[in-house]
Amino acid sequence: AGPRVPASRAAPSRSASLLVLSRMSTGDHGKCTAELEFTTRTGRKPLHRVLMDNWQSGLTVSLVSVPLSISLGIASVGGSDPAAPTMGVATAFWGGLSAGIFGSSDLNIVGPAGALSGMLHSYTISFNGAGVLPYLSLLSAVWVFLVWALSLQRYLLLMPKAVFEGFTTAVAIIIGLNQLNMAFGLHPPGPKHTHFYENVIESFMVMDQAQAASTIFFIVTCALLLGLVKYLPKIRGVSIPWTVIIPIVTMVFGYLSDSDHFGGIVIPTLKNKYGVLKARVVELPQESLSHYAQGNMFGVLIASFGVAFVAVLETLISAKIAEQKMDWG
Numbered sequence: 001a002g003p004r005v006p007a008s009r010a011a012p013s014r015s016a017s018l019l020v021l022s023r024m025s026t027g028d029h030g031k032c033t034a035e036l037e038f039t040t041r042t043g044r045k046p047l048h049r050v051l052m053d054n055w056q057s058g059l060t061v062s063l064v065s066v067p068l069s070i071s072l073g074i075a076s077v078g079g080s081d082p083a084a085p086t087m088g089v090a091t092a093f094w095g096g097l098s099a100g101i102f103g104s105s106d107l108n109i110v111g112p113a114g115a116l117s118g119m120l121h122s123y124t125i126s127f128n129g130a131g132v133l134p135y136l137s138l139l140s141a142v143w144v145f146l147v148w149a150l151s152l153q154r155y156l157l158l159m160p161k162a163v164f165e166g167f168t169t170a171v172a173i174i175i176g177l178n179q180l181n182m183a184f185g186l187h188p189p190g191p192k193h194t195h196f197y198e199n200v201i202e203s204f205m206v207m208d209q210a211q212a213a214s215t216i217f218f219i220v221t222c223a224l225l226l227g228l229v230k231y232l233p234k235i236r237g238v239s240i241p242w243t244v245i246i247p248i249v250t251m252v253f254g255y256l257s258d259s260d261h262f263g264g265i266v267i268p269t270l271k272n273k274y275g276v277l278k279a280r281v282v283e284l285p286q287e288s289l290s291h292y293a294q295g296n297m298f299g300v301l302i303a304s305f306g307v308a309f310v311a312v313l314e315t316l317i318s319a320k321i322a323e324q325k326m327d328w329g
Contacts, residue, residue, distance in 0.1 A: 063244040065092050065111055070270070075117035075178050077130040085270055086280045087130070088112050093281060107319040107326075114175040115167075115314045116307060118196045123303050125194045132292035134285050136304050143308030153312055164317055171314070180204075183218040185211030185268055213265050221250060 045053075066089060073088020081087065092111040099110035124130045147153055174196060180186060180203040187209070188202040228242040254269045256262040270277070293300045 060241055060244065061109055063241070065096075065109075067247050069112050071179075072112040072114055072117050075114075075175075076112075076120040076133070077124050081130045082274055083278075083280055083283075084130070085274055086277050087133075090281055090283070105319065107322040108315060113311065113314055115171040115310050117178060118174045119303075119307060119310065121192070122194045122196070125192060127292045127296075127300065127303070128294060129292065131285055131287055132289075132300070135289045135292065135300070136307055139301065139304030140308040140311065143305050144312060147308070147312055153316060156313060156316055164320075167313065168317060177203075182268075183214065185214030211268075213267050217250075217253070217267055221246060 069088035069092040070085040071088070073086070073091065074084045077084045077087070095110040095112070099105075120133060120136070123132060123136060177200045178196075180200065181188065184207065186203055186206050188199075188206050190202070193199050193202070225242060225246050228240075228246075233239060233242075253262065254267060254271075257265060257267040258269060258271060289300070290297075
């Protein structure tokens with residue numbers, strides 16, 4: 001249910017964009033053959049050539065996307081749905097696949113977005129559960145299509161840069177504070193609140209109950225990741241994907257803790273809370289939209305418009321950032 005994740009440096013410099021063409025040609029023996037072609041920044045290329053040029057970048061992005069999508073899936077429903085982790089992965093799969101076929105970009109990779117996690121979490125509380133999210137996604141897609149069809153996105157670029165910077169900073173703060181419970185092993189009492197700040201206050205009120213193992217592990221891995229990305233991004237001229245390596249290494253500690261081979265130290269993992277995850281690539285809504293709207297259909301429309309607006313705005317911001325990094329302006 002999210003928009004786009006900036007491709008940034010992980011994106012290929014010559015990614016496929018938008019249009020898939022089918023070319024019919026006659027071979028040496030008079031047989032008619034079909035060849036798929038992609039329109040790229042450097043011209044048309046056969047499908048197999050595009051895949052060969054981009055598989056490494058695609059692998060890097062997918063390895064980063066999996067843990068990110070899981071965390072955003074959990075944050076979007078407040079962890080209340082046992083299928084929350086796989087909801088995030090399914091969104092990344094369908095978002096990337098659909099946009100790659102129908103509307104890919106050299107500057108964006110479509111998938112779950114952190115800017116929407118707080119909004120979606122509040123809507124799952126307001127509209128009777130996480131089952132409303134597929135409907136919000138479809139309705140917001142209609143709004144986004146209208147924005148594109150009417151070329152309204154160009155007017156968003158008239159916003160002052162300070163607004164864009166403020167939006168980006170606010171998103172970072174929301175994403176960070178949403179992780180307090182998992183970072184420090186906190187368990188605030190009572191149900192989740194609709195408003196973001198109320199949940200943050202609840203977390204700070206039980207900060208004295210922080211678990212030592214979770215806190216130490218969070219601080220060490222966070223400092224290590226930030227330090228390596230900033231001060232050791234390359235080794236002998238080769239870029240090192242620390243955002244992929246560090247999460248994989250931490251899986252070893254999670255396994256040792258789960259199998260009780262870590263000296264009695266318990267590190268909470270997703271398996272402890274959600275059990276063994278099962279694939280949910282296709283999951284149709286079990287209830288109608290009226291069940292979730294509860295007579296407030298106008299509220300659902302307004303919510304979907306808010307999702308679409310943030311999606312478009314973040315897409316523009318991430319594309320601009322990626323464009324500057326790639327020096328394509």
